[in-house]
Amino acid sequence: MKIDGNNIRPGNVIEHQDGLWVAVKTQHTQPGKGGAYLQVELKNLRDGRKLNERFRSSEKVEQVRLEQKDYTFLFEADGMYTFMDVETYDQIEIEAALIGDKTVYLQDGMAVTVESYEGSSLGIKLPQTVELEVTETEPVVKGQTAAKSNKPAILENGLRVMVPPFIGQGDRVVVNTEDNSYSERAK
Numbered sequence: 001m002k003i004d005g006n007n008i009r010p011g012n013v014i015e016h017q018d019g020l021w022v023a024v025k026t027q028h029t030q031p032g033k034g035g036a037y038l039q040v041e042l043k044n045l046r047d048g049r050k051l052n053e054r055f056r057s058s059e060k061v062e063q064v065r066l067e068q069k070d071y072t073f074l075f076e077a078d079g080m081y082t083f084m085d086v087e088t089y090d091q092i093e094i095e096a097a098l099i100g101d102k103t104v105y106l107q108d109g110m111a112v113t114v115e116s117y118e119g120s121s122l123g124i125k126l127p128q129t130v131e132l133e134v135t136e137t138e139p140v141v142k143g144q145t146a147a148k149s150n151k152p153a154i155l156e157n158g159l160r161v162m163v164p165p166f167i168g169q170g171d172r173v174v175v176n177t178e179d180n181s182y183s184e185r186a187k
Contacts, residue, residue: 003063005055006038013045013117015062016053020045020117029054045122048097066115066122073110081106083114083124094121104157105130105177126177131186132156134171137163150182 008014012023021042030036035056042051055061071083071092080093081103092114096103098121105126106112113125137153150162153173161175163182172186 001063001065002060004057005059005061006036006057008038008040008055008061013064013066014042015064016042017051020064020122021051024050045117046098048100064117066117068113068115068125071112071114071124073106073108073112075108076103076106083112086111092121094124098123102126102177104159128178129174129176129183131172131174132159134163134167134169134173137167137169139168153182 006028008023008026010023010026014021014023021044023040024043025041027039028036029039037054037056040053040055042053043049044051070086072086074082074084074091076082076096079096081096081099082091082093084091094114099106100123102124107130110130111127115122115125132155134153135156138151149165151165151167152160153163153167154160155173155175159175159180161173161180161182163173167173167182167185174183174186175181176183
């Protein structure tokens with residue numbers, strides 16, 4: 001589907017320079033001389049390269065729709081992550097480079113969405129939040145729970161997040177997978 005160059009939004013996948021690129025950041029610019037344009041930071045979906053491009057409203061770009069299908073994470077071996085289709089039980093392997101820093105959240109049996117284009121897997125989408133155990137943090141100090149300051153904690157997957165003072169070692173917390181932030185104490 002062709003769209004105007006100034007209608008690209010973060011998260012859109014476009015076909016550009018014979019590759020698939022996802023828009024990471026966009027910024028409208030109105031220079032003093034000449035026409036307005038959209039400055040777009042693009043990331044290549046296959047090899048992770050980054051590129052900055054300018055698109056004018058008169059330019060047309062091909063927007064790509066990725067196929068999305070639900071899978072279950074099974075295991076990792078030698079940098080390859082194995083997922084199982086929840087409907088057909090077929091298994092696929094995706095290399096760590098395509099998943100990126102999201103690998104830290106993968107847990108046995110976790111439901112994910114695999115994104116692909118023309119039969120080739122390009123990456124995964126995680127659930128918005130995951131529940132993890134706190135393995136290391138400072139002890140709770142009596143009377144300090146009223147303070148608004150947070151303290152660092154290390155989770156079972158090695159991730160370091162800031163948590164409220166009342167969270168202790170062994171507690172389970174909910175973490176946002178998009179920005180690696182503490183969301184709430186797990187129930």
